[in-house]
Amino acid sequence: KSCLPKSDYFIFPSEWSKDYVGFQGNNCSVIYNCPMSEFYKNRNKSAAIPSKPRVVTHHWSTNPKKGFKMYEKFDEYCYDTGEFEFHYIGQKPKEINFNNHIEPVSTDKLVDILPNYDIYLTASEEEAGANHVLESLACGLPIAYHENGGSIPEYCVLGGRGYSNFMGMLRTLRQIRDDYSKYKEES
Numbered sequence: 001k002s003c004l005p006k007s008d009y010f011i012f013p014s015e016w017s018k019d020y021v022g023f024q025g026n027n028c029s030v031i032y033n034c035p036m037s038e039f040y041k042n043r044n045k046s047a048a049i050p051s052k053p054r055v056v057t058h059h060w061s062t063n064p065k066k067g068f069k070m071y072e073k074f075d076e077y078c079y080d081t082g083e084f085e086f087h088y089i090g091q092k093p094k095e096i097n098f099n100n101h102i103e104p105v106s107t108d109k110l111v112d113i114l115p116n117y118d119i120y121l122t123a124s125e126e127e128a129g130a131n132h133v134l135e136s137l138a139c140g141l142p143i144a145y146h147e148n149g150g151s152i153p154e155y156c157v158l159g160g161r162g163y164s165n166f167m168g169m170l171r172t173l174r175q176i177r178d179d180y181s182k183y184k185e186e187s
Contacts (some may be wrong), residue, residue, distance in 0.1 A: 013129030014151030020128070025176055028176055032155070033129040038107060038153075039138035047181040052082065055173065056117040058089035059124075060104060067123020067146065068096050073166055074121070084173060086121075089113065114139040121168070126150040133160075142183035144172045145166055157179035159187030 007068035010028040012018040018030060028039075032182055055078075059066045071088060075098045078086040087100040089110070105113065120143045127133075127150040133143055134155060143160035145152045145156040146169075161183070176183050 001158060014154050015149045017128040033131055033134055034135045035138040038111045039135045042112060042115040044140040047184045049118050049177055049180040052085055053118040053177050054085045055119045055121050056087045056089065057121045060090050062091050062093045065125045068093055070123035070166060072096050085129055099123060119144060119173060122149065122152060124149050125153065127152055131154060140187055142176045142187045144169060144176060159183060
């Protein structure tokens with residue numbers, strides 16, 4: 001907020017980010033982030049989903065607002081029940097372990113990896129411009145997102161469904177699974 005009186009014009013990556021800082025002026029634009037074109041190259045168009053859907057997320061930051069506690073709980077749930085298969089790609093806090101963890105990969109590899117999954121999960125909160133979600137949408141993945149995700153609900157007007165807690169996340173993932181062709185058409 002300290003830069004507001006010192007700048008002539010502002011660009012925000014989402015309406016949420018503009019509202020979050022309480023911007024009141026007319027000297028601004030909202031220009032949404034856009035994934036690199038490579039993320040569209042292997043777009044997953046299949047409306048078929050296996051009985052055990054493959055769920056993925058990826059992050060390069062270890063900020064707690066990325067949702068690591070939720071991912072950790074979901075990873076344990078998947079291991080215990082076998083209802084979903086969960087993979088985490090990227091950096092993570094040292095104290096958190098996942099059954100299926102893929103170390104950070106280059107963009108060239110990520111664009112080939114993401115389309116191999118069925119559903120994208122994000123537990124991020126208060127994201128100003130969620131590139132991970134835009135990349136996944138570009139790959140054709142329906143998104144299960146946290147309702148307090150900042151820009152994420154804006155980005156997922158089509159192709160996604162929100163949740164507010166762990167049980168809601170499970171319901172959302174099941175709804176996407178059960179009506180997969182609808183979500184694939186929208187993503």
